[in-house]
Every structure is written in structure tokens, then in C-alpha cells.
Amino acid sequence: MQTAQADGPLARAKREWPPALLAALTTAAVQTPFAAFYGLLAFAPLGPDLAHQALATALFGTAAAHLAASLAGSRNLILGPRPATTLLVAGLLSSLMLRPETQLPDGSGADVGLLLALTAIGVALTGLLQLLLAGLNLARLAQFLPHPVRAGFVNGVAVLLLVGSLPLLLGLPLSADGVLATLTKLPLLLRQTEAGALLVGLVALALGRWPLRWRGRLMPAGLSAMLGGIACHQLLSISDLLAPGPTLQVPARLPPPDGDLLLQGLRLAQEPALWPLLPHLLAFAAAACLLCTLDSLLVAGAMDGLRGRRHDGRRELLAQGVSNVAAALVGGQPSAPALGRSRLHFQAGGSRQFSVALYGLLILLCLWLAPTLLGQVPMSALGASLLLVGLQMFDDWSLRAPRRLWAGGLVPAQRRGLLLDYLLMALVALLVIWRGVALAVGVGVLLAMLLFVRGQARGLLRSSLRGDQRRSIKQRLPAAQALLQREGRRIAVLELEGPLFFGTAEPLIARLRELVDEVDYLVLGLHRIGAVDGTGARFLLEFAADCEARGKHLLLAEWGDASDPRLQALLAGDVHGQAGGLRLYADIDQALQWAEDDLLRRERFEAAPQPARLSLAQTQLGQGLDAEELDWLAGRMQGRQHAPGERIFAAGDAGDALYVSIEGEIAVLLPAAGGAARRLALLAPGVILGELALLSGEPRSTEARAETALWLMRLERAAFEALRHERPALADKLLRNMSLQLSARLAGVTRELAAALAR
Structure with missing residues (x-):
């Protein structure tokens, strides 16, 4: 109370x-x-x-x-x-x-x-x-x-x-x-x-x-x-x-x-x-x-x-x-x-x-x-x-900037940017002093709009790399890797950032038109495109139609599903039916993988068609083996079939075997607690899987699933250990092939890291 x-x-x-x-x-x-x-x-x-x-x-x-x-x-x-x-x-x-x-x-x-x-x-x-x-x-x-x-x-x-x-x-x-x-x-x-x-x-x-x-x-x-x-x-x-x-x-x-x-x-x-x-x-x-x-x-x-x-x-x-x-x-x-x-x-x-x-x-x-x-x-x-x-x-x-400009230590781009900002500040201040606040406010807002458009037009292209600098996570046989390294410049991967609107669309498309003369595949990463207006949609659709007419491929990545408002804005601007030929992908890697596959098909598979199922000699594990060694090795490997999506092994399983696909692709996944697993790699037919766990004896650190209908060859640890004692020369060749694949994989990781740092 x-x-x-x-x-x-x-x-x-x-x-x-x-x-x-x-x-x-x-x-x-x-x-x-x-x-x-x-x-x-x-x-x-x-x-x-x-x-x-x-x-x-x-x-x-x-x-x-x-x-x-x-x-x-x-x-x-x-x-x-x-x-x-x-x-x-x-x-x-x-x-x-x-x-x-x-x-x-x-x-x-x-x-x-x-x-x-x-x-x-x-x-x-x-x-x-x-x-x-x-x-x-x-x-x-x-x-x-x-x-x-x-x-x-x-x-x-x-x-x-x-x-x-x-x-x-x-x-x-x-x-x-x-x-x-x-x-x-x-x-x-x-x-x-x-x-x-x-x-x-x-x-x-x-x-x-x-x-x-x-x-x-x-x-x-x-x-x-x-x-x-x-x-x-x-x-x-x-x-x-x-x-x-x-x-x-x-x-x-x-x-x-x-x-x-x-x-x-x-x-x-x-x-x-x-x-x-x-x-x-x-x-x-x-x-x-x-x-x-x-x-x-x-x-x-x-x-x-x-x-x-x-x-x-x-x-x-x-x-x-x-x-x-x-x-x-x-x-x-x-x-x-x-x-x-x-x-x-x-x-x-x-x-x-x-x-x-x-x-x-x-x-x-x-x-x-x-x-x-x-x-x-x-x-x-x-x-x-x-x-x-x-x-x-x-x-x-305003008081500190001149000292920073005078003291140095800035890279040229930073110095130019700071100087431009300071000159803009001085111009607005002079307008306030000699022409009044109202005019200065109007001019300042106009200049702010122009600077925004200029900055967005220049900054829309966040990074630009070629296919020999950035690869998809799909791991391939050495011959395919060599071809992609040689012909990869025909693929361009561009990540964009900022709003795609009337002030930024035209400069971007002009840059893309210059680039498309040099490449056959253009992958656009659109995750950081915040918004699309009618003008931006029209420019992009017209460019897509132009690419299709010239036999070029424009691949749009990272715009989610059909409910994405940016994609809806793009499709809403399709008054001439130009969106029918658009290629849309969930992420850049999938788009890049399609471009690589198509480039390989055009350069190699059309000239020399490959069989649906590889022989052991065509795999990474069988490289450099003679016919007798191949027969001996095949007799000690087991064949397995997997339906799409079926698990091959899980993280934590014993590293008791290595695998080689002779038909179909394998997805390597990193499990995530309470969420969807992240795909780390996609293995093409002929690429070795699980060799590190086989050699070290450690449990599996990743999960493997069949991406497509799959036919695997499996070499168990016991068979490999027996091979080392009975056929040491053959074992050395197998270890050499594993080492070559590991070194190629490490080179790919280094290349991806360099590309990421360059973005």
C-alpha cells in the first residue's frame, strides 16, 4: 500500500x-x-x-x-x-x-x-x-x-x-x-x-x-x-x-x-x-x-x-x-x-x-x-x-584532410578520391558564402546525385576474371584441366555490385559489349545487385538477345528462385519476349561449370566422342599402367552402382577405401550443423575420391553422394596394402597418380585463392 x-x-x-x-x-x-x-x-x-x-x-x-x-x-x-x-x-x-x-x-x-x-x-x-x-x-x-x-x-x-x-x-x-x-x-x-x-x-x-x-x-x-x-x-x-x-x-x-x-x-x-x-x-x-x-x-x-x-x-x-x-x-x-x-x-x-x-x-x-x-x-x-x-x-x-593529403602515404586512387571529395566540399562552401544557402543546397544535392551515379556506374563491376583464373569446383581429368587452362580465357566471370538502374545500366552494357567480342561465355554474378529498374531490365534483356544472335552464351547467376523481386523486375520488362533464352543459375559455380562443360564438348568431345563409361585406363588412377597391370588392378577392385542422391560415405566413416567413377559425377559435401551441407567439389568421371583417408587411415572428413547415376570402382585398404607387398612397382605408380591429382587439386585451391583476393 x-x-x-x-x-x-x-x-x-x-x-x-x-x-x-x-x-x-x-x-x-x-x-x-x-x-x-x-x-x-x-x-x-x-x-x-x-x-x-x-x-x-x-x-x-x-x-x-x-x-x-x-x-x-x-x-x-x-x-x-x-x-x-x-x-x-x-x-x-x-x-x-x-x-x-x-x-x-x-x-x-x-x-x-x-x-x-x-x-x-x-x-x-x-x-x-x-x-x-x-x-x-x-x-x-x-x-x-x-x-x-x-x-x-x-x-x-x-x-x-x-x-x-x-x-x-x-x-x-x-x-x-x-x-x-x-x-x-x-x-x-x-x-x-x-x-x-x-x-x-x-x-x-x-x-x-x-x-x-x-x-x-x-x-x-x-x-x-x-x-x-x-x-x-x-x-x-x-x-x-x-x-x-x-x-x-x-x-x-x-x-x-x-x-x-x-x-x-x-x-x-x-x-x-x-x-x-x-x-x-x-x-x-x-x-x-x-x-x-x-x-x-x-x-x-x-x-x-x-x-x-x-x-x-x-x-x-x-x-x-x-x-x-x-x-x-x-x-x-x-x-x-x-x-x-x-x-x-x-x-x-x-x-x-x-x-x-x-x-x-x-x-x-x-x-x-x-x-x-x-x-x-x-x-x-x-x-x-x-x-x-x-x-x-x-x-x-575538412580540417584534417589537407594534412593527410600533404603527409602522403596514400595510394593514387585514395589520393584522387580524397582530393575530389575535398574539392566538392570547397565548391559547396563557396556557393554557400557567395550565392546563398538555397542555391548551394540545390547544387549540392545535384552533385550528390551525379557522384552517386558516377560511383555506381564505376563500381557496378566488382570483379572480372577469366576461366583460366577462376574454375568451377568440378574436378576433372588432367587432359580436361589442361584444355580449360589453355582455352579458359574464352569464359569471363563478372561479379556485379550495386543497383542496376538508368544511371548504371548503359555504362555496364557498353563494357560487356566490348568484352563479349573476346569471349564465348559471359557469367554474371548478380548476388550484390540490390535493385533493378525498368531501364536496367531493358538494357540487360537487349544484351542477352544480342548475345544469342551472335552465338554467345550469357549466364545469369545468384538471383535465387522465381520469387526474387529482382528477377521479377527483369521479367516484367520483357515486352518483346527476349527473356526466353536466358540461362539462370543458383550460383556462379553452377553457371561456370556449365560453361566449362560446353567448352570441353565443343573443343574435344565433338571431335572425338567419348564412351558413356570410361575404362580403368582412362581414369586418373590408371594413368601410365600397362595392360597387365590394369587387368591385375581391376581384378582387385569392386564395382558399385549408386542412384542419384545416394550416399557413398558419410563424414566420420572409416577411411577404408578409395573410389574412381567410370560413369557419372560425385558431389563432395561438407556437413553443416543444423543446416544444409555445403558442396565443396564435383568430381568428373575418372577422378580419384578418398585417397587421403586411405593413405592416412583417418576417418572421413566429408560426405560423398552421387550427383548423377553412378558406376564406381572401389579399392579397399586391405587390397591396397597387399598390392604394396606383392606389386611394389605398381603401388609406386598408383601413389604417383594420387600425388599428381593432389598437386593439381592444391594448384586449383591456390588459383581460387588468388582469384578471390583479386575480387
Whole structure:
């Protein structure tokens, strides 16, 4: 009874609410000034007159996003404007302001209300795209963006933050100038620097780099920098030694959000004159959706380690989409989780989902009850914090790669690959800096697609070997082995890897058309072909028909049975009946074995037909024996018949005899515990079986079964031992033949190992 009371609602509330409230307060103290500043930065192109509205909409949007995300099921992720999305909004506004469609009729400038409404539509479209990705369960597609492209985005945004933070750090007003303009004006900015503001910024920078301690624990870097900047600013204000510089200009009452922004944006649908703006909004929404989705999935994955449970990517993306639609309703920016603030919130005690909603409510309380508290934050401290964020954003791989290229030790292919990745990263970063994040996102995605197609087209051919380098497991008589060694280059064995689709099929078929001029048999190992689209199926079927017309043989291996979806996709593309002549095999070895058999038939058996049953002289055991020796040996061997599939001996049986097939093939199997036995070899007629166990006296290590109808000759141990005493010369010849077969088998194993290492 006492336990039940201890776990009741009241006790649970007393246990869970204090840490959740502390976590929300801590996160709000650190992040609210940043959210306000990101609002100023995003709407800076509209000028200082709208600074208060920009600040308010950023905070209202952040609060709305958290409340909506929490209700939609997001797990402990703290959202807000991100540097990249902030710059996206600024870039969108800068481009829309120059469009004739947004200008006022009196020619006095752009229609600010329309610009804000269009931005809200762009943010709403971002959320709707995220909801669409979540609904189609395509969230993980965003993670296929190559790392060099991601690194380019991150590094470009880091440079923009660093350069954008300089005027603030120097105590100067926020500027919407680009990187080049800011760097060009840097000497002028340095002459206009306010010494007190610079001192405040440097103190904040130092305390952000080396945070303060509270009760033996390091403060979060952002909170330490902010508190240090505020304290230094207050000391300078009291002492009158230096002018401490400006603070965030926040009125006593912030303007409420405009709830009619989206309704105003409906003018886009009602006025055809505004339709040319739609591509700008869609490009913005696509770029923002990609960046926000990447942040959501990466941060959620990183937080799994702290929370001790896996996240639901679809659920998180659904919540983020809802949060962005909610932010758009109050004119906010696109929001996405950040690892730093999410970790800060969790480590401060925010382990429950409702603590995220508490954080949003605290921001609303701050807006309504004490907005002037934000007015205590020095702009130079914000500039220092922004500079720290920029420094921490640089991708670690981008910083280490030049040293690795310079140090050497890479093979040429590795060096070329690393250099290509680095150049791609640099290109995307430059596009972010000089042309904006939206264009860089679009170009980066396009380049990622091109690199993917290029990499798949080049990597589809995993290995290529000829028949004299790779043999089937079928063991043959020396004459057949010699012929295959001599003519084996007429067989090509190719293992493919990757998706067979429109971007990879044509380069592959072009390579196969070159190869088929040199060979008669083409074996394709398709186990690693992950998917086949209509274009890939059509190219492969057309190539198969071309091979058949030229008298060549195309053998497709490792596509399982008729239920294999890749095979079904191939057959579905057979509109011209070209699949009728396809040769399909369960594995490469079976296909290679058929090619070898057919090559032997064409080269030898057609010219000199062989009898259905070999004589003892034609076997490996009888090589080099005269007629008298053959008769004597045959008289001491026993003949046996086996039906297909019948066991000859099992693993563990006594090694009391050797066998030679004079008709039919023998399968040598390796038993597997609890599963199907694996076929190790297939012995053609005339090949010796069981000689090692006969010589060593050890039990059988493998199993032998009749692959086809079989006629065996069996030499028992007792007969062999008698032969060694009665006919030592004959025994020496038999031992020599066994040794030749063992050496040929060892050479085959060595050849297979070399071929495997070359794949």
C-alpha cells in the first residue's frame, strides 16, 4: 500500500516536475537570446525599423514550434532557428525584395507585409514537405547526402557566422552585408570600433572558450559567455570608464504575432502576377526541408545514446513538420533541433517529454511578462557567442584532410578520391558564402546525385576474371584441366555490385559489349545487385538477345528462385519476349561449370566422342599402367552402382577405401550443423575420391553422394596394402597418380585463392 502511494500521481509529480522545470529554465536562459538574435539576423534585410517585430516573431515562432512538437510526440529535442536556416530566410527576403512583384505601387520600396506573408508560406511549405516525407516514410533519404556536401554546407555557414559576428563583436550595428562586402569594409569597421563593446565581447569570448564553474561543474559555454558579457557590460556602465556598447533593443511590450500572415499569403494563389514567385518559395522550402530533416535525424540519433532508447525517425519528422507549420502561423522561422541545446536540456534534468513544452511556455512567459530582460544582453556578447558557434561548426574532416593529403602515404586512387571529395566540399562552401544557402543546397544535392551515379556506374563491376583464373569446383581429368587452362580465357566471370538502374545500366552494357567480342561465355554474378529498374531490365534483356544472335552464351547467376523481386523486375520488362533464352543459375559455380562443360564438348568431345563409361585406363588412377597391370588392378577392385542422391560415405566413416567413377559425377559435401551441407567439389568421371583417408587411415572428413547415376570402382585398404607387398612397382605408380591429382587439386585451391583476393 505504501509503495502504491509512493508511486502515485502526486509523488510522481514531486519527483519529475522540479528537474523538468530546472531544465526548461536553464535552456531558456541560454537559448532565448540566441533565438531573438537569429530573428534579427534573418529579417535584417528588411532594415532596423522591423527589428522589434523580427525579434518577436522569432520568439513566438520558437515557442509555437516547441508546443506543437511536444504535442505531436517529439522526444526531448530542443528546437529553434538554426544558423543555416536563418541565412536561408535572409537570402529569401533579399531575393524577394528585388522582385518587381513585391514592390509597392507608389514605388517607395517593397511591400513588407507581402514579404512577411511570403516567408510564412515558405516556412509552412517546409513543414508540409517534412510531413510528406514522414507520410511516405522517406525520412532516411536525407541521410544519403554525401559527407563532402554536408561538410561544405556546414563550413560555408560557419564562415558566414564568423564574418557576420565581426561587426557585433566590435560594437557596431547588425549588418546584412555579404562576406565580401564585410571583409572589404573591415578596415573601416576597425576604426569605428567601440573599445568598451570590444572588451565586453572579448570577455564573453574568453568565458565561452573557458567556461565558469558552478558547484564544481562547468557551465554551458553559451550561458557562461552570456553571463560574463552581461557582468562586464554592467561594470562598465557603473564605472563610466568606457562606453559598453549597445544591447538588444527590446521594448517593454513586444508586438503580438500577426495571425493573418498565411491568409495574406493566399494572394499568391489569387493573383497570377505573383505566381513567378512560387519557384523561389519552393526552392527555399526544399532547401529548408533538407537541412531541417538532416538536423532532426542526426540530433535524434545522437540523443539516443543519452536517453538509452532508439528514436522513431518517422515520428520525429512528423513532429518537426507540425512544428514548422505552427511556427509559420505566427510568422516564425524554420526550426530544427540542435544537439548542443538538446544535450543541455537533457543533462539539466529534462528527461520527460513535457519539459519541452515547459520550455516553450517559459519563452511565452518571458515575452509577455519580462521582455526587457532580453534588453540586458549586450550585442557584443551575442557577437562573441556567434563567433564561438561559427568556430565550433567547422567540419573536423575538412580540417584534417589537407594534412593527410600533404603527409602522403596514400595510394593514387585514395589520393584522387580524397582530393575530389575535398574539392566538392570547397565548391559547396563557396556557393554557400557567395550565392546563398538555397542555391548551394540545390547544387549540392545535384552533385550528390551525379557522384552517386558516377560511383555506381564505376563500381557496378566488382570483379572480372577469366576461366583460366577462376574454375568451377568440378574436378576433372588432367587432359580436361589442361584444355580449360589453355582455352579458359574464352569464359569471363563478372561479379556485379550495386543497383542496376538508368544511371548504371548503359555504362555496364557498353563494357560487356566490348568484352563479349573476346569471349564465348559471359557469367554474371548478380548476388550484390540490390535493385533493378525498368531501364536496367531493358538494357540487360537487349544484351542477352544480342548475345544469342551472335552465338554467345550469357549466364545469369545468384538471383535465387522465381520469387526474387529482382528477377521479377527483369521479367516484367520483357515486352518483346527476349527473356526466353536466358540461362539462370543458383550460383556462379553452377553457371561456370556449365560453361566449362560446353567448352570441353565443343573443343574435344565433338571431335572425338567419348564412351558413356570410361575404362580403368582412362581414369586418373590408371594413368601410365600397362595392360597387365590394369587387368591385375581391376581384378582387385569392386564395382558399385549408386542412384542419384545416394550416399557413398558419410563424414566420420572409416577411411577404408578409395573410389574412381567410370560413369557419372560425385558431389563432395561438407556437413553443416543444423543446416544444409555445403558442396565443396564435383568430381568428373575418372577422378580419384578418398585417397587421403586411405593413405592416412583417418576417418572421413566429408560426405560423398552421387550427383548423377553412378558406376564406381572401389579399392579397399586391405587390397591396397597387399598390392604394396606383392606389386611394389605398381603401388609406386598408383601413389604417383594420387600425388599428381593432389598437386593439381592444391594448384586449383591456390588459383581460387588468388582469384578471390583479386575480387
